[in-house]
Amino acid sequence: MSAQIWVLGGTGRSGRAIAEQLAQRGLPAVLVGRDANRLHTAAEQSAAETLLAPSLAAAASEIRRQRPGVVINTVGPFTETAPAVVDACRDVRCHYIDLANDVAALSAVFDMHDAATRVGHTLVTGAGFGVTATESVVVKLCEGRPAPLRVRVDMVPSLAMEEGTVGEALIGTLLGGLEGHRITEGRLTRAQMFGDAVRLTLPDGSQVTTASMPLGELLAAQRASGARHVLSASSEAPSSFVIRAMMPAVSTLMRSERLRSFTVRRLARVRVKARERSRDHSWGHATIIWADGETREGWLRLGDAQEYTGAVPAEIAKRLLAGEGSPGAYTPAALFGSALAESCGGEYLLPRPVRR
Structure with missing residues (x-):
């Protein structure tokens, strides 16, 4: 599995916070976004790499082509963005994390549990x-x-x-x-x-x-x-x-x-x-x-x-790359237990x- 961690919406506040937390854990991010200038500015703050993707469909295509290890989705509304990104991740058995926090969005990811289990990748929703x-x-x-x-x-x-x-x-x-x-x-x-x-x-x-x-x-x-x-x-x-x-x-x-x-x-x-x-x-x-x-x-x-919302997906990504996850769809503490919150401060x- 690739050790690359992609952050979709990498120029936004959450994306930048996640990149900083990844850098603190020795895991440089690849910031994915639509604006080259904003990507460059955001990447300078955390020594991250960048990937220009003019649309969500383009980002999904790049996931299938480059096969990162973990994709962190910060792009809402998650009821619209999660299905396409998860489909791309499933095709290459890449782990998926998002910051969704509404009933419909979490339910949509939970509905993908069986498909994720069959291919052996992990989906973590609500990681904020x-x-x-x-x-x-x-x-x-x-x-x-x-x-x-x-x-x-x-x-x-x-x-x-x-x-x-x-x-x-x-x-x-x-x-x-x-x-x-x-x-x-x-x-x-x-x-x-x-x-x-x-x-x-x-x-x-x-x-x-x-x-x-x-x-x-x-x-x-x-x-x-x-x-x-x-x-x-x-x-x-x-x-x-x-x-x-x-x-x-x-x-x-x-x-x-x-x-x-x-x-x-x-x-x-x-x-x-x-x-x-x-x-x-x-x-x-x-x-x-x-x-x-x-x-x-x-x-x-x-x-x-907001800092905590950066730390949680960064810590989860670190653990998934280390092979500590389980196939299927989860929320953070359901997958990693109560100690996860302490490891994030x-x-x-x-x-x-x-x-x-």
Whole structure:
């Protein structure tokens, strides 16, 4: 297998963060993108190589021709980009990693599990902050225990913003979370969007409100725990009554594929101003309840959420090249266990379990 690690969307913020983390691990990246000047500038930051690909189809063709060892996909919306990239990776038995974080995108990769198993390559989806931080806490808390009854996960990101456009990956993820869902009796069911608000006291003593936002963490937590009831929440979810009242109408409009694609393209070009991160740490949190009444709560403390989103796929790529993966489709902690988060800079804080 080739030792090359390709980063699709290598000029974006996530792509550059991944390249830097790969360089720190002694694994230079090949940055793949559409703009030669931006590729050159990005590559200078991490001593990476570059590959100009004017379209996703061109990138897929190059994967088949050059046969890299691992491809990391940072290009959204992942429901559109993942199938074509995974198909190319399957043809040459190349491992695949992406940063998807919405229910539809993760589900699409999970549906490719059997095909990946047959050819012997590994697919890892959700390799960013939200899925990895919360799923890792769930895996840690469930070690040595049977499947729980209920799980709630909360992601509390803190990241500095650089000036520039928002990008299709982020917009696709956010729009993918506009339709309320939860896991009920083991099945994905509709639920109130931005409901179930909880005021959390973080381990550092500060407080934050999280509300339901069914992104990729929902599926990852359910698959990692086997729980019959799962809710995912985020501090990024609006909690005002007015916003919650508007969401059913917005969600209905977003079911139109044409309108959705148009909205993603337009919003992806919106420019944001640079700002410092809002708090010192980012947090993944989980509360788990078993049928016997035992309740466990845990936290994963991290630094900047964007830096973590660079570290996770870089660490996974390193392990896949070392032959540590398994054929099929996985989320990060489901494949590599709770220690993966620690190898990427996370620290677990686990209060004593209680019985109710």
